Amino acid sequence: MRLLPKDIDNGWAPYVWLCYLVFFWLDPILSHAGWRVFTATALATAAFLVMYFTFYWIICEWQALLLLGGMLAIGVGFAPFNGGACTFFIFAACMLPFVIEKETHVLRYLALVLAVAVVEWRVVHLSGWFLFYSCGLASVACFSNMYFAQKNRAMKKLSQAQAEVEHLAKVAERERIARDLHDVLGHTLSIIILKSELAGKLIDRDPARAKAEMADVEQTSRAALADVRSTIRGYRAHSLEAEIKQAKSVLETAGVNVQAESAQLPLSPAQESVVALMLREAVTNVVRHADARNCQLRLARLDGTCLLEIADDGRGGTQIEGNGLRGMRERVEALGGTLRRSTASGTRLSIEFPVAELQTGGAS
Numbered sequence: 001m002r003l004l005p006k007d008i009d010n011g012w013a014p015y016v017w018l019c020y021l022v023f024f025w026l027d028p029i030l031s032h033a034g035w036r037v038f039t040a041t042a043l044a045t046a047a048f049l050v051m052y053f054t055f056y057w058i059i060c061e062w063q064a065l066l067l068l069g070g071m072l073a074i075g076v077g078f079a080p081f082n083g084g085a086c087t088f089f090i091f092a093a094c095m096l097p098f099v100i101e102k103e104t105h106v107l108r109y110l111a112l113v114l115a116v117a118v119v120e121w122r123v124v125h126l127s128g129w130f131l132f133y134s135c136g137l138a139s140v141a142c143f144s145n146m147y148f149a150q151k152n153r154a155m156k157k158l159s160q161a162q163a164e165v166e167h168l169a170k171v172a173e174r175e176r177i178a179r180d181l182h183d184v185l186g187h188t189l190s191i192i193i194l195k196s197e198l199a200g201k202l203i204d205r206d207p208a209r210a211k212a213e214m215a216d217v218e219q220t221s222r223a224a225l226a227d228v229r230s231t232i233r234g235y236r237a238h239s240l241e242a243e244i245k246q247a248k249s250v251l252e253t254a255g256v257n258v259q260a261e262s263a264q265l266p267l268s269p270a271q272e273s274v275v276a277l278m279l280r281e282a283v284t285n286v287v288r289h290a291d292a293r294n295c296q297l298r299l300a301r302l303d304g305t306c307l308l309e310i311a312d313d314g315r316g317g318t319q320i321e322g323n324g325l326r327g328m329r330e331r332v333e334a335l336g337g338t339l340r341r342s343t344a345s346g347t348r349l350s351i352e353f354p355v356a357e358l359q360t361g362g363a364s
Contacts, residue, residue: 014056020091021045023084041082044074048088055095064099065109068092072116075134080124089117089134094141097149110142179277179327188224190284191250192217198253240267243276244297247283251295254287256312262299265306265355274331275299275308275351281324282310282349290314290347301355305337308351316343 024045028037051067068091075088093113100106117134120126199213244262251258267275279297286295292314300307328351329339337353 014052017091018049018052020087021048023087024078024082025084027082027084037081041078044078048074048091052091061099064095068095068099072113076116076120079120079126079130079134083127083130086117086130086133086137089113090138090141093138094145096142097146098152101153103146103150106142106146110139113138175330179331188220190287191220191253192224194250194254194287195220240272240276240279240299243279244299247279247297250283250287256286256292257294258297259294260297262297263301265299265301267306267355271306271335271353271355274335274353275306277331278308278328278351279310281328285324286310286312286314286347292346302352304354305352306355309348311346311348313346316346 025041027033028041033041048071051070055064055067071088072092075085075092078085078088093110096106096109096113097103100109114135117131117138121131121134195213195217199210199217202210202213241262244260248258248260283295283297286292290312292312295310295312298307298309298311325339325341332339332351332353335353337351340350342348342350
C-alpha cells in the first residue's frame with residue numbers, strides 16, 4: 001500500500017524535527033559572518049521551510065521526490081561554506097521512506113544521496129565530520145524511519161480493513177433487515193388482505209363468522225407489529241411448529257387443500273429460523289400468485305440434509321425471480337444449501353441444506 005506524505009500522522013514531531021536547522025545556523029553565528037552570509041542563510045532556510053511543509057500536503061510521489069531533491073540541492077550549494085549544510089542531506093534521507101514504499105527502492109535513493117555527499121566531500125575537500133553527518137547519520141535516520149514508515153502503512157491497512165469490515169457488516173445487516181421485513185410484512189399483509197376480503201363477503205350472510213375473521217385480522221396486525229419491532233432489533237425467534245400450523249391456516253383460509261408432512265429435526269436456531277422464513281415466503285407466494293387448489297408441504301430428513309418442499313397445482317409459469325425468492329436463495333446458500341424451483345406443472349420449491357446430526361422423528 002502506498003503511503004504518501006499527506007498520510008503521515010506524526011503529530012507535533014515534524015515541528016520538533018525543525019530544531020536540527022540550528023546546526024545550519026551555528027556556522028555563520030560562530031564565525032561572525034557578514035550580513036550577506038546571514039541573508040543567504042535566511043533565504044535558504046525559508047526555501048527549505050516552504051519545501052518542508054509542502055511535503056506534507058502533496059499527493060504524488062514524484063512531487064515529493066522533487067522537494068527532497070530541492071533540499072539536497074540546498075545542502076550541496078551551502079556545504080562548501082557552511083558545515084551545517086549536512087543537515088539537509090539528513091532531512092532528504094530520513095524522509096525517503098515516507099515517500100517510497102519498497103525498501104529496496106528506498107535504499108537506491110539513499111545510495112544516491114550518499115553518493116552526492118561523497119562527491120561533494122571529495123571535490124570540495126570537506127572535513128571528515130561532513131562525511132560522518134551527511135552519510136553516517138543520514139543512513140541511520142533513513143533506516144530508522146523505514147521501520148516507522150512500514151508501521152504506519154500496516155496501521156493504515158488495518159484501519160482500512162476494519163472500516164471495510166464495518167461497512168460490509170452494515171450492508172449485510174441492512175440486507176438482513178430488508179429480507180426479514182419483506183418476509184414478515186409480505187406474509188402478514190397477505191393474511192390481512194385475505195381475511196378482510198373474506199369478512200367483506202361474509203358480512204351479510206354470516207355476520208358472526210365475519211366478525212371472527214375481523215377479530216383475527218386485528219390479532220394478526222398486532223402480531224405483525226410485534227414481529228417488525230423484534231426484527232429490527234434482530235432478536236425475532238421463529239417457532240417452526242407454529243409456522244407450519246400458521247401456513248396450514250393461511251392456505252385453508254384461501255381455499256387451498258393442504259397436505260402437510262413434517263419430521264422432528266434437530267435444527268439450530270439459525271436453521272429453524274431460515275426454514276420458518278422459507279415456509280412463510282413460499283406459502284405467501286402460493287396465496288398471492290399460484291391460483292392453486294391443492295398444496296403439499298413437506299419437511300423431512302434426506303441423506304444428511306434437511307429437505308423442505310412446497311408444491312402446488314397452480315398456474316406455474318416462468319416468472320422472473322423476485323426479491324422474495326432471491327432472499328430465500330441467499331438465506332439457504334448461507335447455510336451451505338441449495339434452492340431449486342420447478343414450474344413445469346404448478347410450482348415446486350425444494351430447499352436442502354446439511355444438518356450435522358439427524359434423528360428420527362414423528363410426522364404431523
